[in-house]
Amino acid sequence: MSNTMNSPRNSATSSATSSATNSATNSPMNSPMNDTNPVEERIAFIGLGHMGGPMAMNLAKAGYAVTAFDVSAAALERASQAGVMAAPSAAAAVEGATVVISMLPASRHVEALYLGEGGLLSHLAAGTLVIDCSTIAPASAQRVSLAAETRGIAMLDAPVSGGTAGAAAGTLTFIVGGEAQALERARPVLGAMGKNVFHMGGAGAGQVAKLCNNMALGVIMAVTGEALALGVSHGLDPQALSAMMAVSTGRSWATEVCNPWPGVKPEAPASRGYAGGFGNDLMLKDLGLAVEAALQVGAAVPLGELARNLYALNSRAGRGRLDFSSVQQLVAGDGGPLG
Numbered sequence: 001m002s003n004t005m006n007s008p009r010n011s012a013t014s015s016a017t018s019s020a021t022n023s024a025t026n027s028p029m030n031s032p033m034n035d036t037n038p039v040e041e042r043i044a045f046i047g048l049g050h051m052g053g054p055m056a057m058n059l060a061k062a063g064y065a066v067t068a069f070d071v072s073a074a075a076l077e078r079a080s081q082a083g084v085m086a087a088p089s090a091a092a093a094v095e096g097a098t099v100v101i102s103m104l105p106a107s108r109h110v111e112a113l114y115l116g117e118g119g120l121l122s123h124l125a126a127g128t129l130v131i132d133c134s135t136i137a138p139a140s141a142q143r144v145s146l147a148a149e150t151r152g153i154a155m156l157d158a159p160v161s162g163g164t165a166g167a168a169a170g171t172l173t174f175i176v177g178g179e180a181q182a183l184e185r186a187r188p189v190l191g192a193m194g195k196n197v198f199h200m201g202g203a204g205a206g207q208v209a210k211l212c213n214n215m216a217l218g219v220i221m222a223v224t225g226e227a228l229a230l231g232v233s234h235g236l237d238p239q240a241l242s243a244m245m246a247v248s249t250g251r252s253w254a255t256e257v258c259n260p261w262p263g264v265k266p267e268a269p270a271s272r273g274y275a276g277g278f279g280n281d282l283m284l285k286d287l288g289l290a291v292e293a294a295l296q297v298g299a300a301v302p303l304g305e306l307a308r309n310l311y312a313l314n315s316r317a318g319r320g321r322l323d324f325s326s327v328q329q330l331v332a333g334d335g336g337p338l339g
């Protein structure tokens with residue numbers, strides 16, 4: 001297995017560009033797989049939070065033997081009631097595993113899990129497949145991937161899109177970096193948790209692509225909130241304004257689905273006090289990673305930087321754990337919809 005680890009520009013960005021031109025790179029999960037019986041893979045799952053919990057449960061539902069670990073006893077208990085075997089440590093969970101999946105908060109958790117003396121890589125047999133689904137820095141993903149490669153272990157970075165609803169429904173999108181051969185082996189496993197897979201290039205490319213998506217999302221959500229606040233300040237009805245924008249050139253997921261103005265979309269977090277959804281602090285983390293990735297290659301991301309500051313202010317205003325669309329309150333000022 002070769003794992004190109006040149007500069008991030010070479011290993012992630014340019015390979016993402018070349019593979020994006022290949023029509024096979026976005027393929028439904030149920031395309032023909034390799035000839036190993038997928039359910040024969042024994043899976044270790046580390047990190048059973050909002051996303052990892054339902055993902056592990058969907059694997060168990062699909063017939064996989066899943067052994068899992070989380071530092072939270074409550075999370076472990078919930079998963080074990082849904083057919084997942086609970087292990088007392090990460091090292092115990094990976095004993096005999098052929099595939100290891102991790103879904104942890106941030107880069108430092110992932111590096112601590114795999115690297116170093118007691119790290120999981122030193123417990124895994126050559127030939128094990130590691131799939132990290134956390135959203136982390138591309139450089140971190142590349143570090144872990146390189147360390148894995150030197151031990152004969154293939155690693156994919158496979159951050160997801162689709163949120164907690166997608167994790168529960170098994171309809172996630174996986175945005176993958178790593179070797180094509182490792183991805184072919186992973187497809188049936190990913191298929192038990194999601195609907196689509198995009199292969200973006202070599203190690204770290206999945207993370208780069210995920211950060212690009214979330215940077216655009218963060219900016220679009222903030223400016224949608226700004227536009228709604230402007231209209232309402234002029235006496236417009238936010239519902240009518242959103243309905244017009246949703247079929248005009250200002251349309252987006254923020255106007256049509258996760259509308260940030262309370263009451264416009266009954267199913268949106270805004271209509272339940274911004275509870276649930278994708279946390280402001282997770283968006284803040286992703287924008288920080290996007291800015292960091294931009295610094296690495298000298299890219300200019302002026303709107304991404306500005307958005308990172310807006311979500312930081314929103315967090316400092318006490319809305320860090322609310323859905324990120326609560327940035328609406330910030331951009332509307334004291335006259336915000338819930339103000």
Ligand code: NAD
Nearest residue numbers: 047048049050051052070071072104105134135163164278
């Ligand atoms: P979470 O905080 O709910 O879950 C993380 C879990 O990891 C927790 O249960 C925690 O106890 C566990 N954990 C932490 N350190 C551990 C360790 N060393 N060993 C074992 N378990 C450990 O987070 P989440 O919402 O599930 O998100 C996970 C990742 O997915 C993040 O990187 C996030 O950015 C990304 N993501 C989240 C969403 C979302 O909507 N929540 C959507 C897409 C991507």
